[in-house]
Amino acid sequence: MIVWTAKSGAKVTLTKAPSSFTIKGSGFGHGVGMSQYGARGMATAGKSSTQILQHYYTGAKVTTMSKNADASLKVQLLTGKKSVTVTPRSGRLRVKVGSKTIESGSKVTIERTSSGSVQATVGSKSYSGSKLTLEWQSTRYWKSSSATTVSVSGAQNGATGTYRHGRLEIGQLKSSLNVINVVGLNKEYLPGIAEMPASWQSEVLRSQAIASRTYAYRNLGAVKPACGCNVYDEVASQRFLGWTHENAGDSGPWRKAVAATQTTSGSTVRSARLITYKGGLIDAVYSSSAGSKTHSAAEVWGSAVPYLVSVDGSPPKYASAQNPNASWSVTAKQSDMARAFGLADVRSVAVAKTGSGLVKTVKATSVKGKTASLTGDQLRTKLKLKSASFSVA
Template sequence: MWRRALLVISTLLITSLFAPQSSAEPVAPSVAPTEFRFFGSGYGHGVGMSQIGARGQALEGKSAAEILTYYYPGTSVTPYPDNQLIRVNIANLITSITMKAVGGVGEIRLFRGDIPLSESPEPFGTYKGDTTALFTNFAGLVVPQLSSPTTKFAAIPGNQSWTLRWDLPTTTIEVTNKTEVNQYKYGQITIKSNANAVTSYLSVTTTLRLHDEYLWGIGEVPSSWPAAALEAQAIAARTYALAKVGRVRAECDCNIYNSTFDQNFVGYSKEIEKIYGIKWKEAVNRTFIDENSALVVTIDGKPISAFYSSSTGGATQNVKDVWGSSITYLQGVPDPWSLDTTINPRFAYWERVVTQKDLATAFGLPDVLTYRIDSRSKTGSIMSITAASTDGKVATLTGEIFRSRTKLPSTWIKDPVDLQLIRERVICDNTRRYAKKFCYE
């Protein structure tokens, strides 16, 4: 029988993470810790524009173009056609969703099927503005159920998809998905029964103009931010969306998601934010060239893949260190604004606790006794991290997968620490392969 490697720790009573290690090395407990504490900086994947960095540069007087060409080296901010329609998923993998008209007194119209926005067939039904529509997925069909304080409705047979349109500029559609409520003013909404290998579900999309109607609903940053930061965000969001309009993804029946899986879109809810909502719309409008084109980040005359995230650990990522591909304009640049607690109070420096269960699940291990950071990028973010269980199993994850599974804010994470800021070590037993990964020469 192979012998178990002897695990030891050096308990360290220090005031900073970089203090000298204690010479005492008591034997580590044989029981896995109940939780692990992580310290780090930044929020998000860190590739491309830093939103906090954009805010910081705007406060220093930089223009939107200067901000964007800083974070996307070698690019230009130029006019580009953006009059395409974009199909945005606003709810997915759900069984039901509720919609009703708010504001105005217009009618709502229901159409069988997935109707292109450019077509105007006869509707299945036209209903008063006080009508509420509940759409439910049943046996691969979408079944509408209508209700109103003034009208009784007959049952409506299911269909594979339905399209909803509404009247009057003052009318908006309020969409309730569980506890999330948003308003949509432009375009139309499609409710479709979708399916994957496991189950059927609803995919709900809105189709609208990218140029203005979509951009007005982007909810990525506070509308109270400086004008140049808002304009930079609008241009980055437009550029990102342009790369998505050419393909409908089957799993969401969409070009783009409304979440941070792509970029956060909240529809008309962004425009009607108290006090500052109009400032975002004005910032978007300032990036227009004419009715069919606007400012876009380009290289060789074509829109780039304009990735961005909230903040970093002091420098943006080289995309190759995160997703494995090499792109000239997605190289790391200094981002000191992200470490400024006055403009990034929540994520300049953060602390999180991950439970034993959650960390073990992230690594796919029965438990986690210890872990170590195997490698870092030039910016200090984790590229590889390995954990060992009490029974000698090990598992290794990339930094980005580790961040995603543990739901930690970023991969800019300090060296392993326990609740008392301990530094872990393992004395190797060369007869056990798993221990070699944890050796310190």
């Protein structure tokens, strides 16, 4: 619409909301701590795992520690379900309910009953208790020559998960089953971590192994009330696929990287490499990539952490990282943008950023002049963007 005024003459005013917005950004994930693609580029340039980690965690040191080297970790595999099946392969399992132990060479069904108990059905018989334990052959809990694995229905984002190590503890959480895999942190948990392609360079794989180990060590001790676990098996903690990943045909380099960052005596881990800051374990957070700069913990989560500050995320000389998310672009429909801000429509969007390029606030204005604001992370979640480092046009 063209409006005439005596003072300024003709003035063009946008009175119609655009049909879509173009959002251009960089990076994938929260962008705090180690950038995996940036670390890959540094490894390609000849940097060691220690150099990589000490770049991304400012003032931190990579050290060798013997404490908790053979510790066990509780990993939540599944919750929110009333029923789960556990099936042994190439061997047998046993169910422990109270004082009873029941062996089986076939599928066991576990249910959360209407009376509030956990019930295991083995063959034609059922056994109930407040919780139960499942063990299988050739683990540290049941010595045997049969290399048994168990399949747990729905354990991997609805798909069946396969596990070789430890045991399962099945209890209750919010009126549903809670399935926990108790595993040795170094020898059994880390080989099943699926956070980085095993085809990447050995030094970046070692960096990932040390960061993943440090993250897990920091979560040892008291279990989280929200899950009855030390860590989740997905990206809320770290992606743990168990035997599915450890036994994959291309996972050899990852297993070697884990082994190279710890020392063993027989079957016992005696010491392992970890990241510390002033003698204490760091919170070794990481993400896929962070664009040109990583973000500080203060920018993303509101609290400053001395070793989680903004640094070069993927310097130009490390362009060989081949990061597919160094830059990205998506189109957001008018209806999606309006819904995100809770407005009838969105005429324009103004973005305010921090020094590292993280979007701090996004202010939307409707055709009628009504405004609404979101944080960058809130808009990222609502529109399912790859990161909170973006611009809107």
